[in-house]
Amino acid sequence: MQPRNMSMRGVVDLAAVKAAGDAAQKAEQARAERARQTAAGGVPPVPLSVVLDVTEETFEAEVVQRSAEAPVVVDFWAEWCGPCKQLSPILERLAEEYEGRFVLAKIDVDANQMLAGQFGIQSIPSVMAVVAGQLVPLFQGAVNEAQARQYLDQLILVAEQRFGIVGGAVGEGRPEEAGAAAEAPEDPTLSAAHEALDRGDLGGAIQAYRNVLADRPSDEEAKLGLAQAELLQRVQDKDPQAVRAAAAGDPKDVQAQLDAADLDLVGGHVEDAFGRLVDTVGRTAGDDRDRARLRLLDLFEVIGAEDPRVAKARSALARVLF
Known part of the structure; x- marks a missing residue:
């Protein structure tokens, strides 16, 4: 569930703000400085709010920049939406309880239609996250508190790992952890692959990840990066309207369904992407069925095996196959 750079058409161009690595480095320096001032007897830092009402004007500062210090969960909602009124209080309560391990950004889709359009929001509530400037799809629809905790705990783990x-803790630095992270530099080959992906050099990123996997076939981070880079390369020149029209016009057109599933995933509609491909597997045979099945497995790699939506889709796939 942790794409590094899902900034394609229909999704906010997060990569255009600043390099995520630079933002993260500045955030670490700021946290360390706040901690140093506090330890030296200075004025304690002003606590930062963990629940924000975000607009198109404040999105960059309150979501993208804040995401360098903590995961930012983005809740798209509207006043007229009944399920939103069930979900929002749960997320707000958990944001306070988690004490800064994530920040909740609430976006009213009626007042911020451009943002909703850029994210490809088609139904609400719809919840995504931004980590180090990168978009991470979470879930659509209202969930209960236990399910929300599961998604949030997974997001926090992904953000760290x-x-x-x-x-x-809100407003407090964690210099000992920042120091520990600095003492464990990333593998230079893998770092080069990540940098190529972040700057949009998809061909270079794909080759770099393949080089890593040639030496370390079991490297999970390289597998994830390769799956993401290949997905972004597949969709970068696609016309979303044309793809969706083709898929809706002919459900038996396997390539159209594959293309539409890719766009679904990039737009954060994970369950739609999985469901489309499961249905395609169910209605096809032979080579066409195998193409759809393999593409679904590729998308599982992008989201991560630990995601509950992957487990659900695997069960659905098994039912149509066997």
């Missing part, structure tokens, strides 16, 4: 982003 994949991006080195560790939130903490």
